[in-house]
Amino acid sequence: MLENDTGSIAPGAALAERIADVLAVLRLDNIPMEAREIAVNDLIDMAGLCVATRDADYIRVLIEASDDAGKCTAIGHARGFDAATAALINGTATHGEDFDDTLEGAPIRVGAMVLPAVLAAAQRFERSGADTLKGIVAGLEMVCRFNTIVPGAIHKAGFHPVGIIGALGATAGVGVTLGLDRKQLTDAFGIAGSFASGIGEFLTEGAWTKRLHPGWAAQSGYRAALLGRAGFFGPRTVFDGPRNVFKVFSQSAPADRHAVIAGLGEKWLMQAIAFKPYACGTMIHPFIDCMLRLRETGIDADSIVSIESETSEGLVDRLWEPLAAKYRPPSGYAAKFSMPFCMAVAFLEGDAGLEQFSDAKAADSRVLELAGKIRYVIDSANEYPKNYTGHIRASLRDGTEIEFRQPHFRGGVREPLTRDQLIGKFRGNIAHGRGSIEYGQALLDFCLNIAKHKDLSVGLAGIGLCGESA
Incomplete structure (x- = not known):
């Protein structure tokens, strides 16, 4: 049954039923290899990332608050959990340092909500790897598709789309993995709508709840x-x-639901999933690339008088303003969403990985001094959100200027990270989490051969099991 223009219910199959019709008969053999490879990359x-964050304060607290033992795995930890708790921990760990995947052109993550749910369900109910991979693909695809209904409006209404859309996508992934039929899937979607949650108030003080939202979803x-x-x-x-x-969480009438079902099972929106080379806000990445190219010229920070960056107006309220706060972020986590800090630390250290966003680094006087030299101007022709670009114009003490532009997000569809690059990132994350080389290889082999x-x-x-964690 579909809502007509007057708000009443018109006869016919509801959208949840139409989606369930496709997902209930989805076969792994009918999923193109490219989509399956993206799912493996996401895994x-x-x-x-789960190993990298296993000793983080927010993960330790989450585990301490979890008293439901079971046989399901929180990756990087020896202790077993019930399936729901394992999904909660793995989802929170995946997104915890803002280093996980993103959907290019859309302010939402994809894998952090789906993968932990599917793995927990598959482990709990002894499903095959083929069923697991099929469920992962289905869940990733549905997050991408649900995100087309009211793009950007959930954020504007004060909610976090990860917690809303993520619960729906995770439901799809688990439902396909466990072989739910049309009626069961439809009920599950209906139930997930009431489970969806997540407010954006974490922005005020950099609270941990943003990290929690994917795990909760x-x-x-x-x-x-x-x-x-x-x-x-349901x-x-x-x-x-x-x-x-969608109406409830966006405070507006959905513009177009038909895109969700159009080509489902044949066209794969998940091919726009992008992977991050830097552990900070996605839209900052092209600016970091520009700063790294500036670093390659050999100039030092003292020779820089100022740096002007052309930017989209759509980035200002999240990444540039209030400028005084962005110049001096209160924590390493808050620094991940400060454009001037990220640009400065990348120039000084040659990277913007996990090591660059500690609380100590957020107080580093060298970084803060350079960050204070960075300004922005609005570029009315900027392509955001369809494309993420970067720009810097550095003015030097000798009167010269150096300018760089990055035309797209590196890691996205225009320049995707290769499997080898993702494995390199994986190995770095294992080392950051103090996992052994042998453990890392076993985990990688599991993912590659899922x-x-x-x-x-x-x-x-x-x-x-990852060595030291109990």
Whole structure:
């Protein structure tokens, strides 16, 4: 049943049912190799990030607050958890340092909500690697598709899209992995609409809740799928009724729901998933590339008088302003969303990885001094959000100027990271989390060969153990 222009319900299949019609009969053989390879890339990226963040304060607190033991894996930890808690921990760990995937041209993550939910479900119910990979692809695809309904509006309404859309995508992934039928999937989507949550108030003080939202969405998707599987009645009209999830969380009428179903199972929007080379806000990356090219000229920070950056107006409120606060971020985490800090630390250290965003680094006088020389001007012709670009014009003490432009986000569809580059990032994340080379290789082999496992409960056995963590 679809909502018509008057807000009443018109007869016919609801959108949740139409989506379920496709997902319930999805076969791995019908998924193109490119989509499957992106899913494997996302798994590699996620696994490395879980290890990298395993000793972080927010993960230690999350584990301390979790008292549900079980056989499911929180990657990088020896202790077993029930499936929902494993999904919660892995989702939070994946997104915790803002180094996980993104959907290019859209302010949302994809894998951090889907992958932990699917892995937990597959391990708990002893599904095959092929079922797991199929579920991962389905979940990733549905996050991308749900994001087309009210693009940007969920953010503007004060909610975090990761927590809203992520719960729906995780439901799709788990539902496909466990083989839910049309009715079960439809109920699961209806239930997930009520589980969806996540407010944007973390922006005020840099609170940990942003990190939590993907994990909460992952465990919500897992629970919604199990409830739907068991026959719990959820609203069929969760996507198109008068109080549908998109209208409620965007405070506006959805513009176009048809794009969600158009080409589903044939056209793969997930091919726009991008992977980050730097551990900070995605839109900052092209500016970092420009600063690294400036570094390559051999000039030092003392010779720089000022740096002017042309930027989109759409980036200002999140990454540039209030400028005084962005010049002196209160923590390493807050520094990840400061354009001048990220640009300065990349120039001085030649990278913007996990090591560059500690609390100590956020107080580094050298970085703060250079950051204070960076200004922005609005470029009315900037292509954001369709394209992420970077620009700097450095004025030097000798009167010369040096200018660089980066025409796109490196790691996105115009210049994707290669499998080898992603493996290099993975190995760096394992080392950051103090994982051994042997452990890292075993984890990588698991990810690369995911489709070959006959039983994920066996395939994941021992993968949680990472040396020192209990």
